[in-house]
Each structure stands twice: as C-alpha cells, then as structure tokens.
C-alpha cells in the first residue's frame with residue numbers, strides 16, 4: 001500500500017488514536033513584550049543628512065547614504081509617487097512634516113521578485129512597499145507633529161488660536177490631572193458615554209517620544225465633531241488649557257484628539 005493511500009478503515013483507526021492530554025495553558029506570550037522591548041537598543045546614526053530632492057529617487061539617496069557610512073535620508077514635505085523602498089544599513093529614512101509617500105500602482109515596479117513571506121510562508125514574491133534584506137541598523141522616522149506645535153508662538157494667558165492643524169487654548173486655570181474627573185463627569189452627562197481617554201498622564205508612547213505628559217490627558221475625540229466642539233467649549237469655560245489636534249500625530253498611535261493640559265515639552269534623552 002502506498003504511504004498516502006489510506007483506506008477508510010485505516011483512517012478510522014488513526015482517528016481513534018486518543019488525543020494527548022490537554023496541557024496547562026502556556027503563559028500569555030504578550031507578557032514577554034516588555035522584556036523584548038527592553039533588549040532592543042535604538043540604532044545610532046552618523047550625523048549626516050541626505051536630501052532626497054538632490055537625488056533621482058529615494059532609493060538612490062538611501063544607497064548614497066549607506067555607502068557613505070550611514071546617516072539620515074530626508075524626505076521633504078510634499079506628495080511623491082515612488083517605487084518600493086529598499087532600506088540599507090545605517091540609514092534613517094526620515095519623513096519631514098507634511099511628507100507623503102504614495103507607492104506606484106504599476107506591478108512591474110515591484111519586480112524582480114524578492115525573498116519574502118506570504119501568510120507565514122517564505123517565498124519569492126513581488127517586493128513589499130518597504131523592503132530590507134540582510135541589513136542592520138535601519139530606521140524610519142517622522143517629524144513629530146508635536147514638535148511643530150511646540151514651535152508655535154506661546155499664547156498669552158487665556159489666548160486662543162485656531163489653525164487647520166490644531167486649536168489651542170492657554171487657559172489660566174491651574175490645571176492638574178486631579179481635575180480629570182470633572183471633565184469625565186461633564187462628558188458622561190452630556191453624551192451618555194464614557195470620556196474616551198487614550199492617555200492619562202505619562203504613557204509608554206510619551207516615554208518613547210520623550211514627551212513630558214505627566215500632567216496631561218489625551219481624549220480621542222475629533223475637535224470638529226459635535227462632542228469635540230462641546231468639549232472644547234466646556235474646557236474654555238473652565239479655563240483649562242488644551243490643544244486639539246485635527247490630524248494624526250506622526251510617531252504616535254494617536255489620531256485626531258484633544259490634549260488636555262499644558263503642551264508637552266520634550267525631555268532630552270541622555
């Protein structure tokens with residue numbers, strides 16, 4: 001009989017083999033996350049910039065940067081349609097504020113095939129949008145929108161400013177996180193749902209970005225939604241300082257949101 005030529009009876013015999021006793025569930029692998037993150041060290045890049053606009057393509061700039069021993073490849077603001085990116089060792093691909101990359105829709109540009117994975121299976125396939133093989137010390141970074149906001153002129157006490165990016169209010173009430181329940185209560189009473197707080201005080205994200213956020217609260221409400229408008233009005237009435245972001249803040253997982261409290265200042269990392 002052929003090895004794979006099971007008769008129905010053979011199959012039934014196999015199916016009757018008792019299952020292994022059920023083992024105690026393994027420890028949740030997510031619990032290892034912090035240990036894994038702790039042993040990842042941020043790569044350090046030579047202090048050299050390569051402006052993409054001086055090269056024929058982003059990939060040319062990346063190659064030049066890597067061959068020079070590494071550094072930062074800067075993509076200036078603007079929308080670009082590009083071929084798949086090939087990252088190389090010691091290159092920090094950095095997107096300036098307002099830089100948008102659109103990958104070409106021409107499938108031919110994703111060839112020749114590269115060694116990659118599809119649903120966990122290793123194979124040769126079209127290149128992913130961003131690809132690296134056998135490279136070390138690579139990074140993709142973005143200008144943090146918060147930095148842009150941090151560079152805006154400081155508002156006078158009770159000053160208010162509105163732009164397409166953000167609405168700011170420098171309320172003179174002495175805000176601290178202890179006041180958070182007041183806002184939660186207002187929101188729950190007005191909208192019949194819990195205030196969607198994404199960060200109360202310092203969070204892992206703020207640590208990673210080096211922002212002092214210990215006395216601030218982030219609320220996942222779009223400033224231009226009904227809830228957002230009402231919340232902004234209420235905060236102004238209470239004199240509580242805030243920044244309402246209309247767009248995602250690159251480098252964080254946060255989309256449009258309202259930051260309640262004084263603007264975060266960047267903590268210098270040693």
Ligand SMILES: [Zn+2]
Nearest residue numbers: 216217218259
């Ligand atoms: Zn915030």
